[in-house]
Amino acid sequence: MKGSVRMGRVLGVPLRLHWTVPLLVVLFGYGLGSRTLPAGVPDQSNATYTLAGLAGALLLLASLLAHEAAHAVTARRKGIPVKSITLWALGGMTEMDRPRAADAAFLVAVSGPLTSLIVGAAAFGAGIGLDAISSWQVPAAVLLWLGWVNGLLAVFNLLPAAPLDGGRVVQAVMWWRTGDRDRAERAAARSGQVLGMLLIAVGWISVLYGVWSGLWLAVIGFFVLIVAGAERQRARMAPALRGVRAADAMSTPVETCQDWLTVERCIEDVALRAHHSMLPVIDFGGHPSGLLHLPRLARIPAQQRETLRARDVATPLSQGATCAPDDLLEDVLEKLSPGSGMRILVIEGQRLVGIITARDISRIVQRHALRGTEGR
Structure with a gap:
């Protein structure tokens, strides 16, 4: 809480x-x-x-x-x-x-x-x-x-x-x-x-x-x-x-931002065309290292955007929600922290392979309903 x-x-x-x-x-x-x-x-x-x-x-x-x-x-x-x-x-x-x-x-x-x-x-x-x-x-x-x-x-x-x-x-x-x-x-x-x-x-x-x-x-x-x-x-x-794997629900490809970019470059090159309100950041090795929340980026004063790096304002990956492609989606959601939001990074080894959002969950539920098997 x-x-x-x-x-x-x-x-x-x-x-x-x-x-x-x-x-x-x-x-x-x-x-x-x-x-x-x-x-x-x-x-x-x-x-x-x-x-x-x-x-x-x-x-x-x-x-x-x-x-x-x-x-x-x-x-x-x-x-x-x-x-x-x-x-x-x-x-x-x-x-x-x-x-x-x-x-x-x-x-x-x-x-x-x-x-x-x-x-x-x-x-x-x-x-x-x-x-x-x-x-x-x-x-x-x-x-x-x-x-x-x-x-x-x-x-x-x-x-x-x-x-x-x-x-x-x-x-x-x-x-x-x-x-x-x-x-x-x-x-x-x-x-x-x-x-x-x-x-x-x-x-x-x-x-x-x-x-x-x-x-x-x-x-x-x-x-x-x-x-x-x-x-x-x-x-x-x-x-x-029930029975759905994370790999079956995730969206690909995932828009990312290099963590060494300035906040200004990150906004201009990536954030303005992003489809989600959260951006994963990656390090020099291409491994996910944190999460950028776009509303937080928007609150950064203009004079600081040229000096701050994406890594300076990103939330550490350990504080976000992650899972492996073969993890069952039901178990992943069960372990989701109340304040982490409905955005889950799917990581295979050290490589980011997908992202699961509320929209992805809604799509699965709608497909299930179309099959006429939804519980009432």
């Missing part, structure tokens, strides 16, 4: 924190310290409420991490590669490869909400016990709040709509019963779109009635709607892409 920084590893999985995590801590800490705790445990100092609110927000962050770590651990036990865990303002996400079997998909999906329920029950029980045997009312109230929040988190995540865990559970069960993964993914994604629209509607209605927390609900709904739409599109394309 863009805007996140790496913060070590959790159980061997890279952990990333999005810039919105401090916002999450502040919002929940403020709500807990300024409203929930004063209402439940009155006559305490402001410092006590502030510290307790901060502690509760950090404990909530830790419980979100436990939820995502459960997904990651279960996936690894089922042989599914896990790339990273990212925490952000709307919770967390675990980036992993797609499960190859319905039972693995079910276990991975259900492990997160189950962990939240366990954490919630443990916190709630600890809060009741602490309140009964001691005078530590504020810590007990924080634990009770943490228990309720984790319970609500588990219930919300179990709603039967992708990308929520409940949607993944329904998808896995439908996949197991019908044997049709694509159909199961489309159904779960449709449910996600419906849920997203409902959350947005309820959120805005709440705001109109003066309940400003509805804005948060609308933001969650918007996120669910966008992700569900993308997943539905991917599920519709999957049958057309």
